[in-house]
Amino acid sequence: MVPEESVASVENRMQSASLALEELLVTAQKQHCLTVGIYESAKLLNADPDSVVLCVLAADDEEDVALQIHFTLLQSFCCDSGINILRVSGVQRLLQLLGGVDANRNQEESGDPHCMLVTNLQVDHYRLQEVGTYCQESRRLHQWVPELILQER
Secondary structure, rough: OOOOOHHHHHHHHHHHHHHHHHHHHHHHHHHHHHHOHHHHHHHHHOOOHHHEEEEEOOOOOOOOOOHHHHHHHHHHHHHHHOOOOEEEEEEHHHHHHHHOOOOOOOOHHHHOOOOEEEEOOOOOHHHHHHHHHHHHHHHHOOOOOOOEEEOHH
């Protein structure tokens, strides 16, 4: 336990990081710097891992064994490559952010939201830095794969 660090302080850091992540993902999508989908992400990591700056793994169901196996492999590759990783719950919120909860689009068109890679952004490095700092602080506190909860709005 971290001395003098209140529960409110931890919650504020998590909420701030969650908001930064949401803004970062929307910006990355607009700049075409977001790869969505487990297989698409694996292909990019294989072809050009140096271009990836953040890996977001999203799941609300921890009991999906196949998904957890994919996550383990992606996490291992990202750790070996020095890529920040975030585990996120709130798949519905991710779909909302990325436009996947549109009545005119289906799951295939919006992509598989369980894995997303952010590649080099042209702008908005502040949010990337904020998310990266959260990941570093979490690792320093021995949480090797930080977790965030995205709240539906």
